[in-house]
Amino acid sequence: MAIIISKWRELDRWFFIGALISVLLALPVLAILLSYSSLSADLWGHLVDTTLAEYLTNSVLLTLGVGFGSMLLGVTLAWCVTQYSFWGRGVFEWALLLPLAMPAYIMAYTYTGMFDQFGWFDSRSLIGAITFMSLVLYPYVYILAKTAFSSQQRTYQDAAASLGVTHAQYFFKIALPIARPAVFTGMALAMMEALADYGTVAYFGISTFTTGIFRTWFGMGEMQLASQLAGALALFVLLVLSLEKYSRKNMRFYQTQTPAKDNTINTYTNTEATPFISPLLMSVGCFSVLAIAFIIPVLQLCVWAWDYIDISMMDEYLTLVSNSFLLAFSTSLLIIVLALLLSYAQRFSTHPHVSGLTQFAALGYAIPGTVLAIGVLQPLGWLDEQINVVWVFLFDEYIGLVFSGTFVALIFAYCVRFLSVALHNTQNGLERIKPNVDDAVLSLGLGRYRIFSRIHLPLLKKSILAAGILVFVDVLKELPATLILRPFNFNTLAVKAFEYATDERLLAAALPSVTIVLVGIIPVILLTRAMK
Amino acid sequence: MKKIASLYILSLLCTPLWAANLSADNRIVESELNIYSARKEALIKPLLDKFSAQYDVKINLVTGKADALLARAKSEGKFSPVDIIITTDVGRLARAKSQSLTQPITATLPDYVTLKDQESHWVALTTRNRPIIINPLTVDADSITSYEDLIKPEFKGRVCIRSSSNIYNQSLVAAMLIQKGEAQTLAWSKGMVENFARRPKGGDRDQIKAVVSGVCDIAVANTYYLAAMRNADETTQAIANKVKVIWPNQSNRGVHLNISGISVAKHAKNTLAANLLIEYMLQKDAQSWYANTNHEYPVDPSIEWSDTLKAMGTFKHETIELNQVGELNGQALRIMDKAGWR
Numbered sequence: 095m096a097i098i099i100s101k102w103r104e105l106d107r108w109f110f111i112g113a114l115i116s117v118l119l120a121l122p123v124l125a126i127l128l129s130y131s132s133l134s135a136d137l138w139g140h141l142v143d144t145t146l147a148e149y150l151t152n153s154v155l156l157t158l159g160v161g162f163g164s165m166l167l168g169v170t171l172a173w174c175v176t177q178y179s180f181w182g183r184g185v186f187e188w189a190l191l192l193p194l195a196m197p198a199y200i201m202a203y204t205y206t207g208m209f210d211q212f213g214w215f216d217s218r219s220l221i222g223a224i225t226f227m228s229l230v231l232y233p234y235v236y237i238l239a240k241t242a243f244s245s246q247q248r249t250y251q252d253a254a255a256s257l258g259v260t261h262a263q264y265f266f267k268i269a270l271p272i273a274r275p276a277v278f279t280g281m282a283l284a285m286m287e288a289l290a291d292y293g294t295v296a297y298f299g300i301s302t303f304t305t306g307i308f309r310t311w312f313g314m315g316e317m318q319l320a321s322q323l324a325g326a327l328a329l330f331v332l333l334v335l336s337l338e339k340y341s342r343k344n345m346r347f348y349q350t351q352t353p354a355k356d357n358t359i360n361t362y363t364n365t366e367a368t369p370f371i372s373p374l375l376m377s378v379g380c381f382s383v384l385a386i387a388f389i390i391p392v393l394q395l396c397v398w399a400w401d402y403i404d405i406s407m408m409d410e411y412l413t414l415v416s417n418s419f420l421l422a423f424s425t426s427l428l429i430i431v432l433a434l435l436l437s438y439a440q441r442f443s444t445h446p447h448v449s450g451l452t453q454f455a456a457l458g459y460a461i462p463g464t465v466l467a468i469g470v471l472q473p474l475g476w477l478d479e480q481i482n483v484v485w486v487f488l489f490d491e492y493i494g495l496v497f498s499g500t501f502v503a504l505i506f507a508y509c510v511r512f513l514s515v516a517l518h519n520t521q522n523g524l525e526r527i528k529p530n531v532d533d534a535v536l537s538l539g540l541g542r543y544r545i546f547s548r549i550h551l552p553l554l555k556k557s558i559l560a561a562g563i564l565v566f567v568d569v570l571k572e573l574p575a576t577l578i579l580r581p582f583n584f585n586t587l588a589v590k591a592f593e594y595a596t597d598e599r600l601l602a603a604a605l606p607s608v609t610i611v612l613v614g615i616i617p618v619i620l621l622t623r624a625m626k
Numbered sequence: 627m628k629k630i631a632s633l634y635i636l637s638l639l640c641t642p643l644w645a646a647n648l649s650a651d652n653r654i655v656e657s658e659l660n661i662y663s664a665r666k667e668a669l670i671k672p673l674l675d676k677f678s679a680q681y682d683v684k685i686n687l688v689t690g691k692a693d694a695l696l697a698r699a700k701s702e703g704k705f706s707p708v709d710i711i712i713t714t715d716v717g718r719l720a721r722a723k724s725q726s727l728t729q730p731i732t733a734t735l736p737d738y739v740t741l742k743d744q745e746s747h748w749v750a751l752t753t754r755n756r757p758i759i760i761n762p763l764t765v766d767a768d769s770i771t772s773y774e775d776l777i778k779p780e781f782k783g784r785v786c787i788r789s790s791s792n793i794y795n796q797s798l799v800a801a802m803l804i805q806k807g808e809a810q811t812l813a814w815s816k817g818m819v820e821n822f823a824r825r826p827k828g829g830d831r832d833q834i835k836a837v838v839s840g841v842c843d844i845a846v847a848n849t850y851y852l853a854a855m856r857n858a859d860e861t862t863q864a865i866a867n868k869v870k871v872i873w874p875n876q877s878n879r880g881v882h883l884n885i886s887g888i889s890v891a892k893h894a895k896n897t898l899a900a901n902l903l904i905e906y907m908l909q910k911d912a913q914s915w916y917a918n919t920n921h922e923y924p925v926d927p928s929i930e931w932s933d934t935l936k937a938m939g940t941f942k943h944e945t946i947e948l949n950q951v952g953e954l955n956g957q958a959l960r961i962m963d964k965a966g967w968r
Contacts, residue, residue, distance in 0.1 A: 144963035206828075210835060218827045299789050299827025301968045309791045312693045314956035315721055401859075468697050475701035482705060498702045578694040582660060582686035582707075585667070593666045593689065598831040598851065601859070602668075 112439025112448050115432055116455035119510050122469030123328055123457050129321030137310075137319045145306060153289060153303040156224060160288035161281045163228025167383060168235025168280055169273075173265060174380065176243040180373035186380040187240075188622035193387035194233040194564070195614025197571040199293025200591060200607045201226045204391040206297075207398075207600045218298040227288050229387035234287075234515075235280030237560050238522065242276035243269060245526065245556075275525065278338055279518040283564075286331060286460040286514070292574065293592070303327055304462050317468075324465040331460035335453060392611055398604035414606065418586040419613055421501075422569040425508045426516075429565045430558060432509060433516035437524050441532075442542070456517050458510035463574030470507045470579065474498050499581055507575045512568050516561035523557025524550070563617045570614055587613070658684045659899045662699060663712040664692035665886060669920055670712065677906050683899050692718040699727050699891060709894040710903060712751075714886045715793045717800070719748040720952025728889040733901035736908055738927055741885055743949060750885035751907050752922035755849050755943060756798055757881050758872040759834055764843045772875045773802070773882075776844065777817025785818065786833040786842035789826040790962035794848055798882045799958035800951045801944055805879055808961070815965035826968060831855060838865045845869075853921030853934045873941035880942040884951075886922065 174180070175187045202217075205226065209217055217226075246269060254264045270277070295302045303323065311320035436452050458466055474497040485493040497503050527550060535545045551558075573588045580589070587606045594603035663670055667689050678685045688695070692713045699706050699722075711728065713719055722728050723743065730746040741750035758770055765784075770776065776785055788795065803811045823842035833845035834852060855866035873881050888907060890900045906912060913924040918932045 140960055140963065144960075145968075148968070216841075296789075296791065297828065299825055299968065305791060309959065312691070312793070313791060313796055313959040315693075316956065317693075317697065464691070464694055467694065468701070471698055471701040475703060478705060479703060492705065495702060495705050495707065498698070498705075499707065574694075577690040578698055580688060582688055584688075589689075593668065596829075597666050597668070598829045599854075 106443075106445075108439045109443040109445040109448055112436055112443060113451055115436055115439075116451040119432075119455040119458070119513055120451075121473045122466055122507070122510050123325075123454070123461065125469040125472040126321045126328070126461065126465060127325045129318045129325060132318070133322070134316075134319065137314075137316055141306075141310075141319075145301060145309075148301050149303045149306040152220065152295075152300055155220060156227075156295070156300070156302060157285045157289050159220075159224035160227045160231060161285040163224055164232040164235050164284040165277060165281050167228060167232035169239050169270070169277055171232070171380060171383065172236050172239035172243055173269070174376045176240055177261075178373060178376060180376040182377050182380065186377075186384065188618060189384055189388075190236055190380060191233045191563075191618045191622075192384070192611075192615060193230045194567050195570070195611045195618070196230045196388065196391065197293070197573070197588065197591070197607070197610065198227050198230050198287075198291060199297060200395075200595070200603075200610075201230055201387075201391055202294045202297055203595050203600060203603070204394055204607075208394055220298075220300055223294050223298050223300055226294060227291065228284075229383075231284035231287055232383075232387075234283040234564065235277060237564070238276040238280040238519065239273055241556050241560060242273035242522075246272055275342065276522050279522055282335060282338070283459070283515055283518060289327065289331070289460055290462045292462055292464070307462060307465060311465075321465065321468070324461050328457045328461050332453065332457055339449075339453075388611075392608060395604045395608040395611075398601045399608050402601050402605055411605070411609075414585055414587050414590060415609060415613060417584060418570055418588070418610070421504075421586065422566045422613075425505055425512075425569045426562050426565040428505065429509055429512055429516045430520075430562050432513060433520045433561060434558070436513075436517060437520040438542075438546075440521065441524055441529070452517070456514035459512065459514035461511075463507075463511065463572065463576075464578060466511055467507055467575040467578040470503055470510065470575070471498060474503050474506070499579075501581060504576065504579045504581070507579050508569050508572065511572070511575060512565045515564045515568060519557045519561035519564065520554065523554045527553055563620075566617050567614045570610055657682065657899075658686055659709050659896055659903060660686045660707045661688070661710045661712060662695040662708045662891075663687060663689045664695060664714055664718060665689070665712050672919070673907065673912055673915055674903075676911075677903055680906075681899070681902060683902075693721070696722055696725065696727060700725060704893050706891065706893050707895065708891040709896050709900045711889045711891055712886070713889075715797060715952075716748075716750075716885050716887065716948040717793060717797055717952035717955040719743070719887045719889055720949045721955075722889055723747040723949075724953075727892050729892050729894065729897075731890055731901060731904055732897070733905045735905075736926065739908065739925060741887075741925060741948065748887045748889040749904065749908075750887045750925050750948075752886045752913075752916045752920070752924060753943070754884050754886070754922055755881045755941065756794055756846060756884070757849060757941070758874050759837060759845045759847050759852065759869050760872055761837050761840075761843050761868065762870040763868075767870060767872060770844070770872050770874070771877070773798075773846075774814065775874075776846075777814055777821055781821045781844060783821065783823050784843040785821040786823050786836045786845040787818065787826060788829060788833060790959060790967040793955075794830070794884065795846075795962070795967075796955050796958050797884050797951050798846070799962060800954040801882050801946060803954050803958055803961070804946050804950055805944070808957075811958075812961050812965060815962050815967055819966050834869055835865055838868045849923075849935070849938060850921055853932070853938070856934050857921070871938045873939065876942050880944045883943040885925075885948065 171190050175183055175190070202223070205217055209215060250268055251264060254268055259267070290304060292304050292308065296305050307320045307323045310323060311317050436455070440448055440452055461469070478495050478498055481496055482492050482494070485491070531549060532545055535549060540548070571588055573592050576586055576589055577592070580586070587610045591603045591606040591610065594606070661674070667687065671687065674685045674687065677683065692715065695711070696718070699708050699711070702708070711722055713722075728747045731749060735742070735749060739749060741753065742748065758773070758776065760767065760770065769780070790796065799811060799815065802814065806814070823836070830847040830851040833847050834855065836842050837845045849871070852866055852869070852871065855862050857863070858866075875881060888904055890897060890904070894900050908926065910926065910929060913926040913929045916922050917924045917929050917935065921932055921934055923931070923935065
């Protein structure tokens, strides 16, 4: 009896932790949804009569296109580097993550500038936007699929082979279905990012839901309607994610052991043994993707930046680099802790609502940064006011703004926006560990902390590192929320790059842009080394 | 792994320290002036630095999109640290005023200052114009004398202009709405869409480039972009020199005029320095910096224009109440929505 009671308490504690974090992070989204308190028939009527259909069509096409494009690239590349040995595999394995460090709008500006220069063709179309975004967003799928493929047990493959299943059949019938949660998660991240993108579509003149939100807010001055549109966007994403979760609610795939390293890679070295594609083609394919998504635009940016480098600005430039790095680094650590706590709350708590709460807390990723920033400002502004009321009562003076306009607001916004990225990774990692492992360890009298540090952490290492790097790079690239929420005199590389780029000064934008990419590379390399 | 874990905890412990240290910049001291600027840092910082050095006032700056900054000021409420709001469009200044985010300017303004709010909630620092730009090789310069001429059937498929999401186009249409009424403005917008060479995309510079590359023959763009291109690298200069500026509606209302302007924030803590800055921005030094570095038209008529601006010629501009342009922004956008101008 005593055991049952103590266990209950523990579960309850996990629910409490999960609920607390979720509610806190859901505040900005709730603030946005509050805009539904009053609806204007006139404004909605205007939208329905004129632009809404176009916003929806373009957003759906863009999102599906980017989802499909990044799945195709991410899964294919991940399968190749985990299953076969071919020339350059060791390098491609980590180098294929690099495009992640490229903000989509910088990619768009760079290629458009290049094509303009050579007078080739106009890439500013929906297809262009889908292509550019898929090229920088496929690493979300790649990194998750790679982890999933490489942790699939060799025994499946051996069993399949003994039954005469070809490698292609094995991929479609066994490997891919097992990796489905991971692949879908990666696609969902890429699609949410595409849905919330503003920079690229605005530059290409494509009317999407997001550009519509800003037209309504900035152009019409109707912030409430804009918030309503953003809220609808978030609810739509919640619906899709829930449907996917529901559709695989009875599927569970566990790994029972850390796969031994020499088991993870097959050594098909001759063309006969590789039923898919020849090794040469794999090398060429990987290199082409890397060249188009990374090498060519980076080289172009370097060429532009070279003409523009001004040594006297070095001090300011170094400040930018350290600002951006520190902010991204500390934020990613914080977000990983939050994501782990939430994942464990979900694992340990039996409360029926814990999963739904977590899902809601992670909605921020689908909301355009600017709208989210306003959602962050509203509860923080209210809180600041209350603090001042209390402060005046106690000390007879105002303390001023404690949260708004400080790093608290900025980091809070990042947590809301990017929790989803980390959470998907940690949840995926945890889901692959059988719950009976926990029970076995608990029955041995070890506490939950021990389970974490001795059993889970080694198994979760890759997922945690992947989460860390994705968030790091995302924060590094983040623009709209940073722009509004940052404290006085605080600039990041992304802010600088954006200011020049939107002022249509591509050459000046090149240096900060290429630096974002370079700073983003450091964690990619660290991650790869840690994964080995 | 242990190392990583301890690094973790260490950094977590350090985060608040580091944040507190950096955010110490936020304290409001009398000799500091806090600015929210919709103008890009590179286009305003040099002037602010000069002011800072001259008057020993520490300037704290946040740049961003005008409406987002206004929303920030609004949610910060009466504790907002902002003293000065700078924007690049009259619509935003009007919006700031209507949301009670500004207060009257008390600085003594020079006599030539006419572009200002009637209650002195904002004042213009520079003006910018939105003329028509053509390829003189393919378009007879005499065939276009007004914005209305752009919708002539002979220009079908030959006009480039950026998206209606862009504030400059919203102001252009809002100004037309005031002067020509709703029916004519809607007809004009529809005519424009008819004559588009392509779906609106890219920025103002892209429209100018499109005229040169033959995608279209006629564009509408702000002079400031053309002037910057004429002072850029050789390739860009060559492109920019191939186009010709047409000043529209010279026999009637004049070319469309917009401003960049400045306001004192409603809850400003340092109104003294704020007003001082406004006076400073209207002095000859600052005005001539705008004219020569940014290629914007100074509001001070005694300042000599840059050679690039002089080469574009003189013109007559609109003389409507600018606050109204701001107020009609939303309506202008609705008209463009109806016309199918995306």
